[in-house]
Amino acid sequence: MNSDILNRLKEIVGDDAFSRTINLTFPHGMELPSCVIHPSSSHEIQQIIKLANKKSFRIHTISSGFPHHSSRGIKGHEYIIMDLSKMNRILRIDVKNRVAMIEPGVTFELLIPKLESAGLRLLLPLLPRAGKSVLAAYLDRVPITIPRFHWDSSDPLLCTEVVFGSGDLFRTGSAAGPGSLEEQWSSGQAQKNPMGPSQFDPYRLIQGSQGTIGIVTWGTIKCESLPTYHEVYMAGSDTIDPLIEFSYSILRRRLLDEHLLMNDVYLSHIVESNAYGCETVRSSLPKWILIAGVSGTGPIPLDEFEYKRDETFELAEKHGIELAPALGKIHGEKMKHLLTHSSLKNDRNSQSIVVSKKIFFITTLDQTPFHVSKVEKCASEYGTSTDNLGVYLQPIVQGVNTHCEFDIYYDSSDQREVRTTERFIVTASRLLLDLGAFFSRPYGAISDMVFEKASKSMVESYYKVKSIFDPNNILNPGYLCFGRGNQ
């Protein structure tokens, strides 16, 4: 990259926030960037994007490490890494309106205790990495574990401030105005309405875009009251069908907080970190497990907790499901801890050789047994034992659909196993796509498959949107259907 550009970048962010030494771990085969910069404000980000448009270099944005294990990165173009991890301020916590305004560098481990001390709880994905950016997770529509609070697939993301690929600053939802944020606060507003402004919903274009539309500089996050009473129960079954039937009946009622299903392999891997521990736990479990959280909040919390618990148990009994505070070697208290905290185990600096690759998509809960059987069959064809196949089913959007995730555990020190796993993932993904799985958050090779299958009018619409907000394809080229930087 031209030294004038590098000098200008250094001038914008300052010497301390500019580096040509690359300390990040890059996916295999990815070209290295010209520099890494750490902007500290939306104004700096605007200046950088405008410079990129003028000088034709690309920007790859990250906020808590490299975006995704399947990232392919940018090829054939000079690019820089814009690392937002130092924009890590919690700008506002509004307890009355149950909302937090945060910058992209705010991590789960930072935000969860801050909210708790204010009497609020974050709507968590399952075991988010402690150092993971909260905004990055929600911008990627990572599923949360409490379906009743998941009204729309966009939850819990509300309003945002964004710098589009054109270099223009914008605020989405009611945060757009009329008026400045200070004026809005003084008129009682809390940036709670994500829709709009007016006759479009730009937050829906930013979310899920994998950084290809704009760079978010803050966002408001919907929170809930911290429960006064909160218990986690579990039920097991050798087949998944009874748990699914029970799930449908209880999802309708919006009784439960946490509500998720998984197989013994998945559960044992999230509660234990070594092979022996996993196997010990797993051998104590039935094949399928349902996890159900019940809480009581508000002015008469015990009344709420007791009625919800009793209704839940009554419904469970009707379906022949036995809910209990413990299952096998796992106690509900341990599950509750896991469901309300971030995970150090899943951090990127984990030294474990047993790692996993994921396949995830959206379907409906009643179709998950079909998908599971197909993936298990495919795994056996690749010689992958079902002992290494974790399954996690997360009802979302209040039960309208379900995040279905397969985790394939393998020995990363065994190159043969690594290659077999990679081939299996491609084959299984293709199979699932053909069978009606909806890869709503596609990365890497799966992204190519998904957009090959998409209708022409759909893909053309994506390009139209991209040309409006990032006309020179500055941001994250190579993601979604936007080629590899040569549009």
Added chain:
Amino acid sequence: MLEDNVYWALEAIVGHSNITRSPAILESYAFQWGFEIESAQRGEEPSRFGQRPAAVVLPASTEEVQAIVRICNEHNVKFKAISTGMGAWAGISSPRSILIDLRRMNRIIEINAKNMYAVIEPYVTNAELQAELLKYGLMHHAQGAGPQTSPLASHTSFAGPGFTSPYTGHSDRNLLGAEWVVPNGDILRIGSFDQTGQWFSGDGPGFSLRGIMRGWLGAYGGLGVFTKAAIKLYSFPAPSDWKWEISGTIPHYDWKVPPFWKLYVPNFEEWEQFENALYELTGQDAVMMATSSSAEGLAALFTDTKMEAIEVIFAGLLAKAKRYFIVLVAAHSEREFKYRDKLVRHIIEKYDGEDLIETGDISPRPSHYAESIRNMLGGHAFRFSNCFQSTHGGMDCISLAVRIAQENRPVKEKYIDKGVIGDDRGEGIWITTYEGNHMAHLEVPTVYNAADKESCMGYAEYQNECNRVDLERALGMPFFIVGDKIHDIFGQRTMNYPRWLRRIKAAFDPNGVSDSSHYITAQGDE
């Protein structure tokens, strides 16, 4: 006028019986509630007659809609689609325009009871859908416009509050996918349907094209035609053996209220108590309805005739009702009801309120329970003068709604004093919360006399002043901020959003054929 060859091309698509340019029929399509205000706002003589369309076509399928839109592009004819078509936004704005009346597309395509979604066509009404859903113990988010209106129109194209919003949310956020003939004639099927043939998700792959289609307000038909929509469903809180039973004659009909349903009207002296109580109650996701109005509004909602409402008002409600909200608890079981009933009572007591139903100041009948969930209560607002319209509309949280109510009162009183709008002492408002209380909005229903020029002009002026107040005092975006001129005014204090809306319009409607009068043009207001 349309050239004959264009008319015949359209006729070839829908058949001779499904197209007309008969002046009498066209004139009936040009008559709409709300035109009298829009014409007054333009400085014209108030009139309920708007622009007469050049033709009306009635397609029966998505493919026919697509063919019509392509003809419009080919011959530079503007179009607007309507379904149940209620309001000024259902009209067209220039003589070389056709109306696409979607009344023949009236099927419920799918009810997926397990996964709680339905796929509907444009002319399915709330009443029809609700009747079918009850068979599965389900309900949908029906907009406040009433049971005779199209849920597809609301979910795809219009602002979406309803009386059950605390339980069922907002139209925009209930949409799971749509089939959309975009203005250039392409068909887009948003979300999972494009990939899987199933409608369970509206978002992705990657970002969501829901982002360009409607926004909070809806595009009011200014960006193509929606031919199918998948919408979320909710549990109808009644035992499986309960049946919808009506007896009597309108307006004095009776309805079998499901067990474990109960209305309350918690009333408080001051706004502060009202606000705290509303926050605390609706924060628990325990109520079907939480809505607020004036004493006059309360009387209109829970009586059956105008005379009865007036009698109730002067029998004591006017003096008694201060800051109140109506709560409907609709529980699935006795256990659930007991908790929710205790919660409501606890909050009334905590904030020194009283329940106006318990005190006997107002007595909702079983039919009013039915009208609550059928969204028929809004129709009661027409009772006093046969006409009303709403100002303001800012949507964020309860605190904002309370602030707008307070700021609005002196403004409204001015116009009451002028004698151009109905006298509700400036107290007439409507607040509802959404998704528990994660959002709330306030609008100000205002009655005026649509047959009286001064009243129409006066209401129009009041609405313009409310818009100015909202803009200057940062009270959120009002309803009806549509069309180039007013978009540009609001854009100045709202991140210059019209420039992005115009780029969307230009990209998806390159020939500018989709009527922009209640949306935006690509070029601006020239």
